[in-house]
Amino acid sequence: xxxxxxxxxxxxxxxxxxxxxxxxxxxxxxxxxxxxxxxxxxxxxxxxxxxxxxxxxxxxxxxxxxxxxxxxxxxxxxxxxxxxxxxxxxxxxxxxxxxxxxxxxxxxxxxxxxxxxxxxxxxxxxxxxxxxxxxxxxxxxxxxxxxxxxxxxxxxxxxxxxxxxxxxxxxxxxxxxxxxxxxxxxxxxxxxxxxxxxxxxxxxxxxxxxxxxxxxxxxxxxxxxxxxxxxxxxxxxxxxxxxxxxxxxxxxxxxxxxxxxxxxxxxxxxxxxxxxxxxxxxxxxxxxxxxxxxxxxxxxxxxxxxx
Amino acid sequence: xxxxxxxxxxxxxxxxxxxxxxxxxxxxxxxxxxxxxxxxxxxxxxxxxxxxxxxxxxxxxxxxxxxxxxxxxxxxxxxxxxxxxxxxxxxxxxxxxxxxxxxxxxxxxxxxxxxxxxxxxxxxxxxxxxxxxxxxxxxxxxxxxxxxxxxxxxxxxxxxxxxxxxxxxxxxxxxxxxxxxxxxxxxxxxxxxxxxxxxxxxxxxxxxxxxxxxxxxxxxxxxxxxxxxxxxxxxxxxxxxxxxxxxxxxxxxxxxxxxxxxxxxxxxxxxxxxxxxxxxxxxxxxxxxxxxxxxxxxxxxxxxxxxxxxxxxxxxxxxxxxxxxxxxxxxxxxxxxxxxxxxxxxxxxxxxxxxxxxxxxxxxxxxxxxxxxxxxxxxxxxxxxxxxxxxxxxxxxxxxxxxxxxxxxxxxxxxxxxxxxxxxxxxxxxxxxxxxxxxxxxxxxxxxxxxxxxxxxxxxxxxxxxxxxxxxxxxxxxxxxxxxxxxxxxxxxxxxxxxxxxxxxxxxxxxxxxxxxxxxxxxxxxxxxxxxxxxxxxxxxxxxxxxxxxxxxxxxxxxxxxxxxxxxxxxxxxxxxxxxxxxxxxxxxxxxxxxxxxxxxxxxxxxxxxxxxxxxxxxxxxxxxx
Numbered sequence: 014x015x016x017x018x019x020x021x022x023x024x025x026x027x028x029x030x031x032x033x034x035x036x037x038x039x040x041x042x043x044x045x046x047x048x049x050x051x052x053x054x055x056x057x058x059x060x061x062x063x064x065x066x067x068x069x070x071x072x073x074x075x076x077x078x079x080x081x082x083x084x085x086x087x088x089x090x091x092x093x094x095x096x097x098x099x100x101x102x103x104x105x106x107x108x109x110x111x112x113x114x115x116x117x118x119x120x121x122x123x124x125x126x127x128x129x130x131x132x133x134x135x136x137x138x139x140x141x142x143x144x145x146x147x148x149x150x151x152x153x154x155x156x157x158x159x160x161x162x163x164x165x166x167x168x169x170x171x172x173x174x175x176x177x178x179x180x181x182x183x184x185x186x187x188x189x190x191x192x193x194x195x196x197x198x199x200x201x202x203x204x205x206x207x208x209x210x211x212x213x214x215x216x217x218x219x220x221x222x223x224x225x226x227x228x229x230x231x232x233x234x235x236x237x238x239x240x241x242x243x244x245x246x247x248x249x250x251x252x253x254x255x256x257x258x259x260x261x262x263x264x265x266x267x268x269x270x271x272x273x274x275x276x277x278x279x280x281x282x283x284x285x286x287x288x289x290x291x292x293x294x295x296x297x298x299x300x301x302x303x304x305x306x307x308x309x310x311x312x313x314x315x316x317x318x319x320x
Numbered sequence: 321x322x323x324x325x326x327x328x329x330x331x332x333x334x335x336x337x338x339x340x341x342x343x344x345x346x347x348x349x350x351x352x353x354x355x356x357x358x359x360x361x362x363x364x365x366x367x368x369x370x371x372x373x374x375x376x377x378x379x380x381x382x383x384x385x386x387x388x389x390x391x392x393x394x395x396x397x398x399x400x401x402x403x404x405x406x407x408x409x410x411x412x413x414x415x416x417x418x419x420x421x422x423x424x425x426x427x428x429x430x431x432x433x434x435x436x437x438x439x440x441x442x443x444x445x446x447x448x449x450x451x452x453x454x455x456x457x458x459x460x461x462x463x464x465x466x467x468x469x470x471x472x473x474x475x476x477x478x479x480x481x482x483x484x485x486x487x488x489x490x491x492x493x494x495x496x497x498x499x500x501x502x503x504x505x506x507x508x509x510x511x512x513x514x515x516x517x518x519x520x521x522x523x524x525x526x527x528x529x530x531x532x533x534x535x536x537x538x539x540x541x542x543x544x545x546x547x548x549x550x551x552x553x554x555x556x557x558x559x560x561x562x563x564x565x566x567x568x569x570x571x572x573x574x575x576x577x578x579x580x581x582x583x584x585x586x587x588x589x590x591x592x593x594x595x596x597x598x599x600x601x602x603x604x605x606x607x608x609x610x611x612x613x614x615x616x617x618x619x620x621x622x623x624x625x626x627x628x629x630x631x632x633x634x635x636x637x638x639x640x641x642x643x644x645x646x647x648x649x650x651x652x653x654x655x656x657x658x659x660x661x662x663x664x665x666x667x668x669x670x671x672x673x674x675x676x677x678x679x680x681x682x683x684x685x686x687x688x689x690x691x692x693x694x695x696x697x698x699x700x701x702x703x704x705x706x707x708x709x710x711x712x713x714x715x716x717x718x719x720x721x722x723x724x725x726x727x728x729x730x731x732x733x734x735x736x737x738x739x740x741x742x743x744x745x746x747x748x749x750x751x752x753x754x755x756x757x758x759x760x761x762x763x764x765x766x767x768x769x770x771x772x773x774x775x776x777x778x779x780x781x782x783x784x785x786x787x788x789x790x791x792x793x794x795x796x797x798x799x800x801x802x803x804x805x806x807x808x809x810x811x812x813x814x815x816x817x818x819x820x821x822x823x824x825x826x827x828x829x830x831x832x833x834x835x836x837x838x839x840x841x842x843x844x845x846x847x848x849x850x851x852x853x854x855x856x857x858x859x860x861x862x863x864x865x866x867x868x869x870x871x872x873x874x875x876x877x878x879x880x881x882x883x884x885x886x887x888x889x890x891x892x893x894x895x896x897x898x899x900x901x902x903x904x905x906x907x908x909x910x911x912x913x914x915x916x917x918x919x920x921x922x923x924x925x926x927x928x929x930x931x932x933x934x935x936x937x938x939x940x941x942x943x944x945x946x
Contacts, residue, residue, distance in 0.1 A: 089469025
């Protein structure tokens with residue numbers, strides 16, 4: 014499992030933040046984090062290129078998109094001065110050379126393994142892109158969460174079309190692991206939305222939900238009717254009926270703001286939650302109880318579990 | 321040299337330089353003396369400080385010790401671009417003198433320590449300037465030898481490309497982090513290093529030209545070491561004690577001012593005291609420029625110091641990159657400053673132009689150190705403001721910012737812009753209006769008045785009349801308010817938590833705060849000097865009869881005022897400005913316009929003029945003609 018850590022302690026440029034960057038541990042009960050790659054870079058996102066046997070890793074960071082082609086032994090910033098504050102990264106599951114990144118200045122894409130980058134924001138109403146997601150189910154289908162709604166591209170980010178979710182401040186989008194028509198979105202101030210028709214229509218899910226700002230929504234890869242969500246002082250919500258209703262599962266949590274969630278694809282009971290400040294929490298019983306896992310004092314933006 | 325003796329020397333030389341007209345030869349001689357004094361505060365230090373190390377190398381003072389200190393300092397690199405520039409500065413001053421072992425330690429640091437590139441314009445100026453210089457120093461290395469995995473050539477090209485892009489933006493639509501008394505050093509140091517150490521003659525030339533550009537930009541709005549007018553960014557201490565800013569150390573070095581003793585001001589208050597070179601991290605930054613071969617052209621010095629004739633200077637800058645809640649990435653900023661021998665009054669148009677540390681308007685004067693300013697603001701904060709400029713999540717952002725800038729959400733803070741504030745300036749008359757939405761943080765406006773003014777009369781006419789030496793300031797509040805004793809805490813001075821509930825009542829009252837709780841609000845400011853209007857009594861009597869007419873209802877806030885100069889100013893919030901019956905079009909403001917600096921928007925040129933001299937900078941051709 015990989016954790017992208019934006020910052021520790023002081024959130025100020027020039028402060029010593031040596032433990033930021035990419036951390037990892039083996040999800041088989043390991044409790045020790047190891048740091049890989051450059052530190053001090055404000056790591057917002059991380060990913061492993063599917064099919065690379067964890068050789069090709071990415072860190073989306075303030076300094077740009079970092080790439081390792083040797084399992085984290087060496088790294089290179091692949092973007093130049095004109096791409097900055099990379100907030101998310103999503104490699105194309107079908108193409109080892111194609112990667113998408115989301116930034117406050119739009120979506121960028123490489124088709125040559127990060128040698129060159131091209132801005133691909135045509136059709137986006139707002140450039141601020143919180144998250145970009147290449148669909149694992151549909152070829153060349155890409156989603157992005159932006160400041161003025163959720164967008165879909167069916168041509169590999171050449172063009173974008175706004176989906177039916179018209180609220181501002183879409184923070185995250187997740188796709189059902191088996192049914193590409195089912196999408197979930199977390200928003201700023203507008204709660205959790207779900208779509209069952211590929212994003213044309215969306216429904217706000219309010220049953221059991223007492224909060225409005227959600228940064229993370231995820232499906233259990235093995236039991237997709239089980240979902241988790243978290244956001245600004247929300248604690249962690251769980252749904253067992255495909256998002257129809259939600260219940261807070263906060264036992265053991267010392268913090269309530271969460272930015273990222275991940276379910277172990279090998280063990281549905283093992284769930285991880287990345288806190289905005291407070292490191293990673295792990296549950297071994299499907300969210301019934303949470304245990305802090307570190308790294309301490311860290312702002313965890315993205316968790317990624319390699320299957 | 322001890323810090324105490326250095327202070328005395330600085331005061332002496334500063335005072336001499338500022339009060340005496342001098343030839344360019346004299347200027348250069350005095351410059352060298354000042355630079356030597358700065359250097360002397362560092363080159364005998366045994367601290368493992370990059371500044372001390374650089375000074376030792378430059379002075380050839382115990383090179384083995386400098387080597388040793390350098391290696392110690394590099395054991396734990398930290399500070400991102402604030403690490404990069406002193407390290408490359410120290411290296412460039414000492415590379416031909418240091419031991420091979422020390423050279424190897426320096427080289428290795430650029431391989432193993434990954435600095436964050438930062439998120440502001442000054443960060444990038446430092447990052448890419450120093451990366452450029454480092455890449456030149458170690459050419460031909462593969463990516464495995466650099467912290468970012470890029471080869472020497474890739475780093476060189478990227479840094480060069482960014483610097484040229486940044487110069488182009490700056491000279492076409494203006495800086496985004498403009499006129500910052502506290503961030504001026506970051507640009508000056510970067511360009512100074514580039515102008516001296518770049519191996520590429522064109523880049524070296526660009527460094528020289530940009531250094532001249534920044535010094536002229538500062539110099540034209542400079543008065544006795546103070547930056548004048550409105551600013552993109554300023555820290556709280558320097559907002560009410562102007563000589564505490566980093567720029568003042570550079571005014572001392574380049575203009576011979578900055579720490580001038582004001583004989584008319586009487587004894588200085590016990591605290592805070594001005595920071596001379598060598599006493600603080602800010603002034604430490606002036607060390608590298610003081611070691612440099614760069615010298616400003618005579619015309620820049622003259623523009624910065626000749627205050628024999630009052631003048632109006634206008635300029636256009638740009639808003640920092642807007643990434644949320646806006647359709648335009650870099651909307652324009654309009655600034656104007658009226659400069660006289662005794663005072664300067666300047667303003668930005670208002671609104672949110674920079675996060676956290678904006679200073680929308682001020683009057684600054686030569687008398688009354690250290691509190692040589694009067695200004696006002698709406699102390700506003702919001703996740704909306706931060707979200708406009710920072711990519712992190714909106715709701716936790718305030719807490720994240722407060723962790724390092726503790727005054728941000730302090731209702732008593734003295735810095736920051738507001739979407740509910742607008743200005744209308746006509747030379748030395750300023751109108752400021754507020755139309756604050758109910759429920760906003762906060763529901764009051766504040767005005768800062770120094771406690772050591774010669775006069776602060778609260779007149780029955782409604783005017784507040786102030787006298788600071790030979791500068792007179794009239795402030796007409798459009799709504800009633802209250803006077804609060806302003807206690808200054810060490811916490812506030814250092815930008816850590818200085819919240820009202822933490823204020824010690826044992827702290828002496830140094831200043832005054834005029835607070836008004838009305839949401840539809842404003843004031844009229846008139847400033848004149850003795851030489852402009854005569855006695856203070858005359859200023860009072862003439863102004864007493866000029867009462868602004870205001871409409872102060874929500875959504876309809878306006879003021880109609882005829883100034884001391886008999887100009888009719890009609891101002892309606894937010895942006896209707898009418899002067900003598902004619903609408904004022906701020907969008908017509910050029911990049912620079914005034915008696916000394918002129919540039920068209922988009923031109924990539926700057927023309928400096930002073931008396932019969934003219935100097936034209938063309939950044940497209942990288943040439944300077946006279």
